[in-house]
Amino acid sequence: MPELPEVETVMRGLAPVMTGRRVLRLEQRRPDLRFPLPERFAERLERRRIERLSRRAKYILAEIEGGEVLAMHLGMTGRFTISVPGGANGTQLGEFEHDAGNDPTHDHVVLTLEGGATVTYNDARRFGYMTLLAPGEIARHPHFKGLGIEPLGDELTPEFLAREAQGRKTDLKAYLMDQRIICGLGNIYVCEALYRAGLSPNRTSRFLSDRTGRPTERARRLVPAIREVLEAAIEAGGSTLRDYRHADGALGYFQHTFAVYGREGEPCVRPGCRGTVRRTIHAGRSTFHCPACQR
Numbered sequence: 001m002p003e004l005p006e007v008e009t010v011m012r013g014l015a016p017v018m019t020g021r022r023v024l025r026l027e028q029r030r031p032d033l034r035f036p037l038p039e040r041f042a043e044r045l046e047r048r049r050i051e052r053l054s055r056r057a058k059y060i061l062a063e064i065e066g067g068e069v070l071a072m073h074l075g076m077t078g079r080f081t082i083s084v085p086g087g088a089n090g091t092q093l094g095e096f097e098h099d100a101g102n103d104p105t106h107d108h109v110v111l112t113l114e115g116g117a118t119v120t121y122n123d124a125r126r127f128g129y130m131t132l133l134a135p136g137e138i139a140r141h142p143h144f145k146g147l148g149i150e151p152l153g154d155e156l157t158p159e160f161l162a163r164e165a166q167g168r169k170t171d172l173k174a175y176l177m178d179q180r181i182i183c184g185l186g187n188i189y190v191c192e193a194l195y196r197a198g199l200s201p202n203r204t205s206r207f208l209s210d211r212t213g214r215p216t217e218r219a220r221r222l223v224p225a226i227r228e229v230l231e232a233a234i235e236a237g238g239s240t241l242r243d244y245r246h247a248d249g250a251l252g253y254f255q256h257t258f259a260v261y262g263r264e265g266e267p268c269v270r271p272g273c274r275g276t277v278r279r280t281i282h283a284g285r286s287t288f289h290c291p292a293c294q295r
Helices: 004-018 041-045 158-165 172-177 187-197 217-236
Strands: 023-028 050-056 059-064 069-073 078-083 091-094 107-113 118-123 129-133 278-282 285-289
Touching: 004 050, 004 059, 004 078, 004 107, 004 118, 004 217, 023 041, 041 129, 158 217, 172 187, 187 217, 187 285
Parallel strands: none
Antiparallel strands: 023 107, 050 059, 059 069, 069 129, 078 091, 078 118, 107 118, 278 285
């Protein structure tokens, strides 16, 4: 499943093509993806301008003229292909661990935009979905209600981590992946952030807070580690493990800088550390860490 940097990269690739353009035509080639597509989908989007693109957690949000918001989730195999008249056609944005090819039979939604560009959504497994939200509905919609703070926003502070950790008995890995606390963080980046902070994924999250509720030194290390790994991955175009392409069509290569993820049995890359990366299982997900320098 794509994580925050991949979704952010796709959003940034779509934004210059879609922002400020009217939808001249929407072609819906099937009634559903993971869930049914919005009722009167074409009628509600055609002739309307896309005012702004943004991201919330792992969703891409397109604010539509008139107030509705088109929310899009890539699922596991979702991708967008952009074709621009007179430009480099066929730029692909998406497709992560699962190589689904480029079979046009999986082109499910096609947007033709003012100016001639087309944006095609292809999804072989159809785990992605799209929905149209009424003005002001995001905060109370089931897909968004209860989502935590954004890890790249100003709300992520040591004080926040300490406050939310008080009284919790979960380990750090589970704590950071709880979307009700911090949204958008996934398995890869939690492993990498904990490594950068020198914290074991097995350590209880309550150690982020002292007895008075103030953030510990561990919490102060963790906040910049989360930001740094996400920003580095966005700059590199994401951490997809096959042939993910970002806005300019180049491959995303952040996976080649992984310190621990996917490196079971390999030596730790931290200078002076003689540890070996270990793989364990947390809630059914692989966790990679160095037991020698992550305490």
